[in-house]
Amino acid sequence: DADVTQTPRNRITKTGKRIMLECSQTKGHDRMYWYRQDPGLGLQLIYYSFDVKDINKGEISDGYSVSRQAQAKFSLSLESAIPNQTALYFCATSDRGGASYNEQFFGPGTRLTVL
Amino acid sequence: KQEVTQIPAALSVPEGENLVLNCSFTDSAIYNLQWFRQDPGKGLTSLLLIQSSQREQTSGRLNASLDKSSGRSTLYIAASQPGDSATYLCAVRRYSGGGADGLTFGKGTHLIIQP
Numbered sequence: 292d293a294d295v296t297q298t299p300r301n302r303i304t305k306t307g308k309r310i311m312l313e314c315s316q317t318k319g320h321d322r323m324y325w326y327r328q329d330p331g332l333g334l335q336l337i338y339y340s341f342d343v344k345d346i347n348k349g350e351i352s353d354g355y356s357v358s359r360q361a362q363a364k365f366s367l368s369l370e371s372a373i374p375n376q377t378a379l380y381f382c383a384t385s386d387r388g389g390a391s392y393n394e395q396f397f398g399p400g401t402r403l404t405v406l
Numbered sequence: 407k408q409e410v411t412q413i414p415a416a417l418s419v420p421e422g423e424n425l426v427l428n429c430s431f432t433d434s435a436i437y438n439l440q441w442f443r444q445d446p447g448k449g450l451t452s453l454l455l456i457q458s459s460q461r462e463q464t465s466g467r468l469n470a471s472l473d474k475s476s477g478r479s480t481l482y483i484a485a486s487q488p489g490d491s492a493t494y495l496c497a498v499r500r501y502s503g504g505g506a507d508g509l510t511f512g513k514g515t516h517l518i519i520q521p
Contacts, residue, residue, distance in 0.1 A: 324508055334495070336508040349508055381449065383509075394440055394455040395499075395509060399448065 294318045295398035297382050303404045304372050312367045312401050314382030323365040324383040324395065325349075325357060327376075334381065340365055372405045379403075408433045412496055412512035420520050421488055427481040427515045429496030434474050440509065441470050441481050442495040450495065454481070486519045493517070 295316045304310050314323065325337040326349075336349030338357040346357055354376060358366045369376055382398040409432045419425055429439070438457045442450040454463045454470040456479070462471040469482040483490060493516050497509040 322507065326509075331513070333513040334497075334509070334511040336510075339508050341507070347507070394438070394452050395497075396452060397442075397450040402447075 295382060295384055295396055297380075297398040297401050299401060300399065301402045303406065305406050306373055308372050310369045310372055310403070312380055312382075312403070314365045314367070314398055316363050316382075316384045316398075318384055318386070318396060319362075320384035320386040320396075321362065322385045322387070323359065324385075325355075325365070325367045326381045326383065327351070327378040328381065328400075329378050337367065369403075369405075372403075374405045377403060377405045408436075408498060408500060408510045410496060410498055410510050410512035412494075412515050414515060415513065416516040416518075418518040418520060419486060421486060423486050424482070424484050425486055425517075427483070427494050427496075427517070429479040429481070429512055431477045431479075431498050431510075433500075434477050435500075436474065437499040439470075439472055439479050440497050440499070441468075441479075442497065444493045444495060444514070446493075453494075488519045488521050491517055491519050 298313045321342050324339040326334045328334045335351050337355050338349050340346050340359045343359050356368045380401045383395045385395045386393050411430045413428045440455045441453045443453050444450050456463050456472040467484040472479045493514040495514045497511045499509055
């Protein structure tokens with residue numbers, strides 16, 4: 292389903308360029324996340340946001356920044372792209388659910404290549 | 407730091423067999439554990455979510471168990487089919503009493519079901 296959408300789906304850019312990846316969700320969830328996936332390394336958390344006013348760094352935030360423009364929109368920026376940021380980027384959402392939080396739902400991913 | 411390990415890294419079995427995928431994690435202070443399926447070049451599809459207070463969850467031919475005290479989870483797939491071929495990812499959601507959030511992923515088990 293298209294509850295979590297990411298744009299663009301594929302992007303090729305050059306070293307030093309600024310690039311923005313966008314994520315939108317129609318699930319009404321308050322929490323949003325950005326992950327990157329590298330072959331052999333699995334998925335790693337870049338940033339997450341509890342709501343529009345709350346942004347938190349994940350495991351690998353260096354070289355990235357984010358913006359939560361609205362509850363439904365969470366953007367990831369690479370201010371000056373470098374080749375080792377070539378990866379598959381995923382956006383995810385989740386909602387609060389009592390004492391244990393609910394499951395995360397992932398977008399289709401953006402394949403980014405930095406030359 | 408939480409670490410998630412999945413064994414085996416790859417598995418190839420004939421159609422119709424029952425199989426078990428293993429996941430272990432080092433820190434038992436988790437909120438929940440989630441199993442995902444990922445097809446090549448695609449996003450993540452949530453299969454099962456087990457809350458920290460639960461022991462197992464079932465969906466169709468899939469059954470996931472959780473033993474939080476020993477840091478282990480298993481995903482059981484009954485009567486495997488070629489369409490089950492994919493990479494299966496295990497992820498644990500960190501305890502967020504201090505505000506931390508996000509999933510920590512294993513590197514996955516690449517499953518091939520032979521027709």
